[in-house]
Amino acid sequence: MSKDVIIRFEHVTKQYDGLVVLDDVSFEIERGKFYTLLGPSGCGKTTILRLIAGFIEPTKGTIYFNGKNINHVPANKRQVNTVFQDYALFPHLNVFENVAFGLRVKKMKYADIQEKVAEALRFVNLEGYEHREIREMSGGQRQRVAIARAIVNEPEVLLLDEPLSALDLKLRTEMQYELRELQRRLGITFIFVTHDQEEALAMSDQIFVLHKGKIQQSGTPKDIYDEPVNRFVADFIGESNILPGTMIADFLVEFAGKRFECVDQGFYPNEPVEVVIRPEDLEITTRDQGKLQVRVDSQLFRGVHYELCCYDQHGNEWLVHSTKKAEVGEEIGLYFEPEAIHVMRVSEAQEVSDGEGSDET
Template identity: 70%
Template structure:
């Protein structure tokens, strides 16, 4: 059974008058793949560095297996870090790079050789020990960095945007390898990225960050299907977000009409924001459509057409369709009640969870 291996309790970090982390409270369980997701400057790498011991927090506690580790030096923490630039030693070959930490620990020569060989095998680099770092591809260098980290047998592996320097195809290939490696090793991965698709593909759980705060946490499906606020809905995937009013439980008004929906627990006539994902919209005739829009532009994306249209209130609608539309045509859009997600204005994650539980139990 999983247990909490890392916990941040009311952690804040300030540099002078600048606050980069604001009262962070997160729990990380053993054996899962977690992602800190957010734009540049959101605080995700600061959290990673606080866990690694590379910086002191201004307030709060960092716990490992229930023990406070604020004052524990970085080299004594049971975590290891894979950096964005890999930080490999160019004057050492692959074997010596991976063996470096073990040699610092003064491990016996035979044990070093066995553990390095095992680590290289785990990342599918058997036989690469004598290669120079300059002879390796970007993906191979990344795997050497991971091998150097896991050879020390950390309980938690911290990964600071390790795929960002790779080209698109190699980056996708390495996503599969990272996920498979984490599941095979069974250790906790905490991964930092600004790439939403990457986070959705890799993670068991995601912490979405912005402006030094955790905006929402949960599984990829939860966060994609049930975004808590405008930032999360806009940042995770693509969304149509329009203003509306909650008429009553399971009834919401937007675009001048009332629609059945799957949300409840709000005040009658409360102002809300309504989210509809582009892939949930189907183009139909104007008479059959629940919303009528005029097609403005479209782009062919390979397996779908990305269509931009506008309704009579000048709301922009993004539609993903397997069939092309005609620029300038007025068409109808249809969708199911379950496709509508209603967001309360300025709702906290705690209030959102409580509301969700209240009507899921009905």
């Protein structure tokens, strides 16, 4: 194991009453990075977090922390702390006592507790709030208190279980920046759970996309967005136009009744494929200048762009994001570069279904 690897899952499976919620999962987490576990409800992301925290044990497989097997190490003996979705603060204690709680349990000297609490509150920009009651604080401030309580114990890994979900959109965006900056300043490993794709793309060094208890793809936000490995990832991460096609030869693909140059290779001649083109990679042109000709069926203004729903002559639906406006019923052309085309094997595209799964476990 590399010295940079702090957590490793080796063929880990978790079952509840015979129901598999995590299925033979293996991955590595490096120290000092921001990781996100992303997926719909029931995909297994919270189960991974609970396994790392020590709240549950794996049914099969091994979990390593700094190279040591921690399958049976209790939660209070692990160098991790968790920030929960509801923050789990003590309403009858003020900010200072909430943050100091874990240090008091360790029977630390009061002078040391004061110093550590003050340092933690500085990190989360809550200096001067020591005596504030929890009920008097906003949602964003409460989240910072929860983070301060977690980092005051100097964990090697901080686990965050959808801590932004209860915030309004503006505050949620602000807290994304704050969390990312906090992780950089602390230099510790963050593992963040969310079902929000934009949140994951904005904050992460690495993303694990989960579905039905398996990791479908892992990589940087750019890798995940630009090169989805199957239909589920392409559909779940942002919006996509996905069409059936045929890989005629290296760098040449056919879909929507035409052949187009692309940048993909390594397929069999005339192999059936799935083609992905992102809505923002489609440029509106005149009908004659477009690589494809479509009719505008509907149009919505989204603030920074127009969202058009169009159909080509073969009945394929095309979603287009553009700063240009079109008229409903108008025939327009769509232009795209070869780099905008992403080709997937049909076996990859059909590897998983698009179902959302059951409630999170």
